Amino acid sequence: MNRHTSTWIRDAVNTEIEMSSRIRLARNIKGVPFTHMLEDDEDLEALGGLVSKMLPGYSLASLDGLSVQDRALLVEKHLISPNFAKRGTRVFINGDEDISIMLGEEDHIRIQALGTNTTLEALYDKAGAVDDTLEEKIEYAFDEQYGYLTACPTNIGTGMRASVMLHLPALAATNKIQRFHNNLTRFGFTLRGIYGEGSEPLGSVYQLSNQVTLGFEERVIINNLSELKNRLIEEERMARQHLMTLDTLDAVNRSLGILQHAYKLSLKEASMHLSNVKLGLDLSYIELENFNFQEWFQLIQPAFVKERVNTEEYDSPGIAAESARAALMRELLGGK
C-alpha cells in the first residue's frame, strides 16, 4: 500500500478556491441482498474475483489485511469512506489513485473517480467507463421507473454523488456560508466539511455535493452542481475583495510565521493557518514557492501525521502528534 499522498494531489499546486472534484456511483448486484443483509462473505468474494479479472490494472486490498492506521490513511486519501474503513471488505485502487472501487460499502459496489484540475464531466466519464466495464459481466439491480436500486433510498436513481471541494475562507470569515448552506439544501445540494458527513469544516474547506439522485439525469445534476459551484466561487471572490485589509495582511502573514516556527500544532490550528496562508497567496499578500494547500492539508490529518510520530519521545500520543505536525510544517515551509 502506498503510504504517501496520491500523485494527483501532489500535482495540485496551483488550484485556487476550486480544489478537487469527485464522482461516486453506487451499484448493487441483482438478486443479491444489500450488504447489511448479507449473511456471509461469499457473494462479495465472488464479486471480488470477478472485478479482479475485469480490472487487471488495479491493486486489490482486503480490509482484513489492513491495520486501523492503513485504513485511516485510505480515508484521508479519500480512496475509501469512513464507513467503509469500519465495515468494508475489499477495495480496488488504480495506479494513479484517482479511481477506487469499494466492495461491500453500504452498496455492493461503489465506484469513485477523483482528481484536481479536472471537471465533473470528465470524472463522470472515468467512473462511467469503469461502470460500463463491470456491467459487461454483472447484472445491476435496476428498476425501469426508478433507476439504480440502492441500500439507502437517498441514492436511488442515478446512484451518483458528485462533489466539489472548495476553499471558502472569505465566505467562512463573513459567516455567509451558513446562508448558502440553507439555500443549497432547498435545491437538493449540500455544503459540508471535507472529511465526510457530519465532520466539522476544517481550514474553510467545504464539499459541495448533490443530495438528490432521483428524477434527474446524471449530466443534469452535474450541470446544476457546476453552476452552483461557479456561483459560490464568484461569491468567494467578491467576499475576498472586502478582506483586502491590513488585518488580513497581518493575519495571513502571522499564520505563515506560526507554521514556520511552532513546535506544537493541533489539527484545527494547523488547518486554519494553512487556510490563511493559502488565502494570503491567492491575494498576493504572501509569496511562497511549492506551497501545496491540498496535499499539505491532507498531510496534517491524523493518520498521515501518525506516520511521522516517534511516540517514545513524548508524554502522550496527542502531544507526539501535535509535535510531529509542527515539525512537518516547519520542514515544508522552510522554517527552522
Add this chain to the structure above:
Amino acid sequence: MNRHTSTWIRDAVNTEIEMSSRIRLARNIKGVPFTHMLEDDEDLEALGGLVSKMLPGYSLASLDGLSVQDRALLVEKHLISPNFAKRGTRVFINGDEDISIMLGEEDHIRIQALGTNTTLEALYDKAGAVDDTLEEKIEYAFDEQYGYLTACPTNIGTGMRASVMLHLPALAATNKIQRFHNNLTRFGFTLRGIYGEGSEPLGSVYQLSNQVTLGFEERVIINNLSELKNRLIEEERMARQHLMTLDTLDAVNRSLGILQHAYKLSLKEASMHLSNVKLGLDLSYIELENFNFQEWFQLIQPAFVKERVNTEEYDSPGIAAESARAALMRELLGGK
C-alpha cells in the same frame, strides 16, 4: 537632539535577566524654595548658567524648545522622567547619554547615571562625581541630622534612588512576582514596570528600586539592593528550569514567527513577543544574531515608533503606529 537610541543601550547585546542599572540623586539649593514653590524661572535660569560652566562637555536642552515628541523620546531613553517632560525646564545630557541632570524636576537638581553591564557602585561613583562637581559652586539644602532635604519626604536623607531593570519572564509566568513584590515592600524596596511609577509592566521587565532613602548610607542601600537583585536573579533562573518544556519551546518560537511576519503590533503584544524571544535565546531554544532585547524594547515604545510612522498611509494614528512597529520588527528580525 539625538533621535536614536543611546550608545550604551545599543551595545547591550548580551545581557541576561539583569538589563540596566540607574542611580538618581535628588538635590536642592539652600535658601531657594522647592521647585513647585518657585514663582518664576530666575533661580533655575541662574542654576542653568552655573551648571553649563561646570559641566562643559554636556549638551543643554531647554524643554521649551522641545516638542512633545522630543520630550517623549527623552522619557523613553530614560534621560528625563515623565513628570519632568510635563513640567521640567532644562536638562543636561553627556555625550554618551549615560548621565543626565534635570533642573526643576520635583527637586531643583536631579542627577542620573545609567548604563548596562555595569554596577550600581560604579554608577553611584559616576553620579557622585557630578554631584561633587556641582557642590563646588552650589550650596545644597542639607540637614546634619536628616541629610539632603528634598521636596518630597520620601527622598530625604541620601536623596538617592538606585534601580535595576530585570527581565523576569519565568517569575511573571508563574505569578511569583506578586509575592516578591509584597515581601520587598516590607524591606523598603519596590518592584514595578520599567517606564516609571504606576506603569503596567510590559514584556516582563521590572524595575527593582529602593523606597527608603533615610537612615542608611548610600553604599548600604546599594549593597542591600544588589543582594535582593541577586536573589531575584537566582529565583528567575530556578523558575526557568521549570519552564524548559515543549510548551515554552513552542511559545518562544511562535513569538519569533509572529515578530518576523506580523503587519500590526500593539506595544503590549510586541513587548510580550520580544520578551518571549529573549527568553528563548537565554534558554538556547532560539538562535539569533544581533538580537538586542534592551534596545529593541525601547524602539517599540510609542515615541520611537512615531519617528517611523507615515501617518498619511493609514486610517488612524493608532493603526499607523501598530503597522510601523510591525515593520520595524520584521526589519530587525530579518522577516519579510
